[in-house]
Amino acid sequence: MIKLINGRGQLGEALKNKVANVKVNEDIYIYHTWNIDDKSKQTQEKEYQKFINFVKKNTNKKIVFISTSLQKDNWYTYFKQLAEAFLLMNNKNPVIIRFPSLIGKGIYSAFKKSNLSPYGSIELMSIKEAVNIILEKSLRNDKIKNHHISGETVSAKNIQQLILFGKNS
Numbered sequence: 001m002i003k004l005i006n007g008r009g010q011l012g013e014a015l016k017n018k019v020a021n022v023k024v025n026e027d028i029y030i031y032h033t034w035n036i037d038d039k040s041k042q043t044q045e046k047e048y049q050k051f052i053n054f055v056k057k058n059t060n061k062k063i064v065f066i067s068t069s070l071q072k073d074n075w076y077t078y079f080k081q082l083a084e085a086f087l088l089m090n091n092k093n094p095v096i097i098r099f100p101s102l103i104g105k106g107i108y109s110a111f112k113k114s115n116l117s118p119y120g121s122i123e124l125m126s127i128k129e130a131v132n133i134i135l136e137k138s139l140r141n142d143k144i145k146n147h148h149i150s151g152e153t154v155s156a157k158n159i160q161q162l163i164l165f166g167k168n169s
Contacts, residue, residue, distance in 0.1 A: 003029050022135065028139075055086060059090060064095040067098045069098040098146075098148045
């Protein structure tokens with residue numbers, strides 16, 4: 001059985017649809033729940049504690065943790081990385097998948113506000129591609145437990161221009 005923990009949002013909905021038809025001989029928990037909107041220390045520490053409790057209750061089950069490859073210096077990234085370390089040390093069959101920014105409402109909303117000044121480049125991946133990778137990594141029993149997934153690097157200015165073009169059409 002594959003059980004999606006939370007499963008809200010665009011990635012969660014796509015995962016629900018994909019795993020509904022998959023039959024497995026073991027319990028696999030895909031942990032896809034974390035507050036991404038409030039990056040305060042208090043909120044992120046609370047998310048981390050929820051994760052710790054979940055791992056402690058499921059030490060013998062395969063837990064697939066959806067994480068981030070973003071390296072922003074904030075509490076969200078800090079506690080996500082702490083959760084990864086905890087899972088590796090306290091679960092018999094952990095799988096960690098770090099994704100770049102996923103193409104969806106979040107990045108679209110951020111760039112739709114034309115008052116943002118884009119700079120640098122952003123690594124992107126489609127939600128469909130992320131779902132396929134999650135499923136593939138969940139079903140394997142590799143020795144490597146921590147997977148950094150690369151996306152496509154695109155100029156932030158070009159992303160914003162495409163979004164604003166679509167908004168004005």
